[in-house]
Amino acid sequence: MASTSCSVGGEVAGETGLALAKSSLPPPRPKSPPPYPDLYGKRREAARVQMLEREIGFLEGEIKFVEGLQPSSRCCKELSDFVVANSDPMIPAQRKSRRHCRFWKWLCFPCLSVASFCCCCRPECSCHLRKPKCCNSTCCSCVGSKCCNGSCCSNSCCCPKPSCPKCLSCPSCSCFLGCCCSCPDLCCCIPTCFRSCSRPSCLNKKSSCCSCNCKIKWSSCFKCPKLRLCCCFCNCKNTCSNPCCLAF
């Protein structure tokens, strides 16, 4: 059991029955903490040794396993036999597949303005694609920013355009489930700031990394994948000099 006594200038404090004159006592000085055994460090080290010794057992087992292995040429033969026996839609020269030509389904484009008949009805098509239906009031079948106009897709965006009160994210004009939203200015920020941050402003619209009003402290840094650097996510400069921005 560790001693709880402390010595002051060689004397042991707290001795009972001893009246000490004020003026003769030296001022108290704190002592170094007693050398308690570092139990946590010892246990951790013991666990590491145990893990290594277990790894030694695994490696010795693996060395025995490897002794009975077939050479790589056998594996190459198995691989070759498998590849030759299986058809591949991406390979130029193959045996003719009796199944539907799977590429043709990719050729069938949605109906355009006039040639609505051109949508795929060929027997080779696996009928995944049918002429898209145009919705009554919302655009659900058009590609990109084109919207439904009767039975065809037109270039003008006809979707209802709710205004974007907060340009927290930056969607370009496109039809998401019938809602076509255009931002007053093309905010390009990544990512959106949270916590105490206000809406990020785009000082340089051309850059992909906008400056941010965040005042997040370094303690909230996260580790960038692969770069092994700690960087604050809200530290983007206009030219994306933040290493996380460069690699992510």
Place this chain on the structure above:
Amino acid sequence: MSVSELKERHAAATETVNNLRDRLIQRRLQLLDTDVAKYTAAQGRSPVKFGATDLVCCRTLQGHTGKVHSLDWTLESNRIVSASQDGRLIVWNALTSQKTHAIKLPCAWVMTCAFSPNGQTVACGGLLDSVCSIFSLSSTADKDGTVPVSRMLSGHKGYVSCCRYVPNDDAHLITSSGDQTCVLWDVTTGLKISVFGGEFQSGHTADVLSVSISESNPTRFITGSCDTTARLWDTRDASRAVGTFHGHKGDVNTVKFFPDGHRFGTGSEDGTCRLYDIRTGHQLQVYQPQGDGESLPVTSIAFSASGRLLFAGYANNNTCYVWDTFLGEVVLDLGELQDSHKNRISCLGMSADGSALCTGSWDSNLKIWAFGGHRRVI
């Protein structure tokens, strides 16, 4: 035993481990009597030859406003989910290019996404919150695109680099993380079932970057890590990896099972892709671009349906080499085709039926590539 004695034992054990590893590597080298390229060349195999219009870009999926980091197909090969730096998950109808969902994420720094086998939920994970979030596609989004998170899988102590559903099992998902572990989750409860690796378990010794689960045997999965190894795991025994595959000289950024389920490919920061055999541990082939220039890191890989083609995206402008896995040669560069991406290809995915390859890029687009040439009857 004192701490100093423990430290001595630690040093001695470390030396023994290193010696055993060297012995293992040497013994394995002796068993490598050939590789796939030499074997198939000796068999008289001719290389795959592509015409100028054999592989074409037949769809461009536009809608993201930031770099695309991850994508995944549904089993039916008709929808794709993508995750982007713009903080959104978009679900696409792959045939018509329409967006069916645009989910605004609570945390914009997303790195990975995955479709559940039934196609009704999507999972994503990323940097800041170390959480894998699950969204139901039947939930209603508000006009901002915000969909409520139906489940949050929290417990990792580092970023979530990759998430994959267990094949044919909507209730289980595996994540890999910057905390050097992988976790098997029960999605219905949000609880961890098993943790693979970690401080006191035998596992990766650096960030885990990629996961691939075997379609033919879903209890087996492969991981790739910054510790330059790939490891094979069995979900029924998390105490240690079933096998460790050495060879790469840099981070293993991506791993993918070969279609037969008995081999897998890797892509690495060292600029090479490699093919390994799971049952023997042999490294069967190295795919290294020729040239004197600096090696470009491999960002993502995918195999064609038969395994004859290996698609590999690289960390430069828009290079995506198509390797003939037999002869170990580049037979095509998707970056040189018409309508190719304008920036780095960050993710690849082959549809389940093998008819199309989807690529995602830092140019914010996704592209679908399919075979557009003629097939001759043999």
